[in-house]
Amino acid sequence: MRINFDSIKPIYIQVAEAIEDDIVTGKLKEGEPVYSQLILSRELKINPATAAKGINQLVSKGVLEKQRGLSMTVKIGAADRLRHEQRDTGFRKIAESLVDTAIKTGITKETVITEISQLFESGAEKAEGGETYE
Amino acid sequence: MSESIIKTKGLTKTYGKNDAVNDFTIDISGERIIGLIGRNGAGKTTLMKMIAGQLDISGGELEVLGEAPMDNLNVLNNLVYTYHNMDYEKARKLRVILESYAIMFDDFDLEFATKLLEYFGLNPKLKYKQLSQGMASIFNFICGISCRTRLVMLDEPVLGMDVTVRRAAYEVLLREFSENPRLFIVSSHLLSEIEGILSDIILIDNGRLVLFDNIDELRESAYRVEGEKDAVEKFTAGKNVVYTKSGFSAEAVIYEPLTETVTSEAKELELTISTVRAEDICIYLTKENKEGELECLWQKAN
Numbered sequence: 284m285r286i287n288f289d290s291i292k293p294i295y296i297q298v299a300e301a302i303e304d305d306i307v308t309g310k311l312k313e314g315e316p317v318y319s320q321l322i323l324s325r326e327l328k329i330n331p332a333t334a335a336k337g338i339n340q341l342v343s344k345g346v347l348e349k350q351r352g353l354s355m356t357v358k359i360g361a362a363d364r365l366r367h368e369q370r371d372t373g374f375r376k377i378a379e380s381l382v383d384t385a386i387k388t389g390i391t392k393e394t395v396i397t398e399i400s401q402l403f404e405s406g407a408e409k410a411e412g413g414e415t416y417e
Numbered sequence: 418m419s420e421s422i423i424k425t426k427g428l429t430k431t432y433g434k435n436d437a438v439n440d441f442t443i444d445i446s447g448e449r450i451i452g453l454i455g456r457n458g459a460g461k462t463t464l465m466k467m468i469a470g471q472l473d474i475s476g477g478e479l480e481v482l483g484e485a486p487m488d489n490l491n492v493l494n495n496l497v498y499t500y501h502n503m504d505y506e507k508a509r510k511l512r513v514i515l516e517s518y519a520i521m522f523d524d525f526d527l528e529f530a531t532k533l534l535e536y537f538g539l540n541p542k543l544k545y546k547q548l549s550q551g552m553a554s555i556f557n558f559i560c561g562i563s564c565r566t567r568l569v570m571l572d573e574p575v576l577g578m579d580v581t582v583r584r585a586a587y588e589v590l591l592r593e594f595s596e597n598p599r600l601f602i603v604s605s606h607l608l609s610e611i612e613g614i615l616s617d618i619i620l621i622d623n624g625r626l627v628l629f630d631n632i633d634e635l636r637e638s639a640y641r642v643e644g645e646k647d648a649v650e651k652f653t654a655g656k657n658v659v660y661t662k663s664g665f666s667a668e669a670v671i672y673e674p675l676t677e678t679v680t681s682e683a684k685e686l687e688l689t690i691s692t693v694r695a696e697d698i699c700i701y702l703t704k705e706n707k708e709g710e711l712e713c714l715w716q717k718a719n
Contacts, residue, residue: 286613289609293633333632336633
């Protein structure tokens with residue numbers, strides 16, 4: 284988890300996204316406590332108030348929940364929800380910028396599709412290879 | 418609401434005919450790290466010195482911890498103010514200066530200060546006058562943050578420090594804040610470097626308060642548009658424009674929060690919207706628009 288201080292993205296948003304990433308990858312498990320404000324502040328070298336703001340973002344989004352008398356935990360079902368969201372918005376963004384670049388540089392729709400299907404095939408091969416190795 | 422630590426109303430400091438601090442009204446409470454940001458001569462030091470009871474006020478009201486700070490031990494025991502040319506007796510050893518802090522302030526942690534000297538590689542046997550600018554800054558910083566007083570004011574604490582030491586200092590400050598929360602006010606030119614550890618910003622210009630805001634809200638208080646000159650001009654009409662530039666493409670910074678209406682308006686005009694760094698917002702809010710004046714510097718008068 285790292286904060287990019289040169290980024291124009293607000294630090295608390297970066298904190299929230301970093302926590303989301305850790306939930307998606309399973310580093311943070313559903314039902315288990317999330318990093319505390321103090322730990323985040325120390326690890327990321329950011330103001331505790333900013334860390335708290337990042338956590339609160341995720342509370343209002345329904346990704347984290349406050350346990351009575353206990354710490355903040357990852358809500359059950361959050362990982363799947365985030366995965367879907369990343370798939371939808373993240374993928375959409377990449378696709379948009381891909382098409383944008385293609386149009387700007389004069390790459391045809393057909394070329395883009397061919398390129399992508401090739402990448403898909405080699406990706407699938409890699410994934411299959413990985414599975415057989417396991 | 419927690420109790421005010423610093424409260425001013427129309428605070429003014431005049432030197433001859435110049436107002437160093439002008440009609441300054443603010444109410445600061447809580448435990449946080451606030452950046453006091455402003456250009457050279459903006460009034461940062463004058464403001465801090467008045468708060469620290471080291472400078473008379475010319476007008477208005479000033480209360481620190483509920484009382485006027487000047488010659489008031491109730492207040493002065495509860496705050497510390499360090500700046501780059503502290504007038505210690507120059508021949509004194511660092512260890513002796515730290516000991517005198519411990520005598521002055523009940524809340525000075527001598528053990529912590531001594532450990533910090535070692536952490537930053539300063540020999541306690543050195544004399545203050547032997548220190549380079551950067552080392553003197555480290556020493557002043559150590560003195561300041563070792564005072565566990567309600568209010569700690571650090572005036573340009575990183576002056577002359579190299580980048581490695583600056584980073585270490587920010588980290589120490591942040592950690593000290595989380596271990597012993599209190600109000601820190603840190604003045605600096607280097608907003609981009611310290612904004613990560615700040616929660617709020619006070620921006621001062623020509624002795625006046627420009628803004629006192631949460632840093633994240635400040636970042637969202639402005640946006641930039643870029644595109645064709647005509648489109649930018651059409652878009653910016655009637656908006657609070659704080660910066661414009663025309664080159665390969667025209668750009669403008671609007672000091673207003675970004676709304677959905679504005680976003681779609683910009684999209685229609687084929688303008689790109691981007692966010693503005695906190696540091697840049699501060700720059701735009703405190704400089705006179707000098708576009709074109711740079712060119713004049715190299716033009717010869719005939």
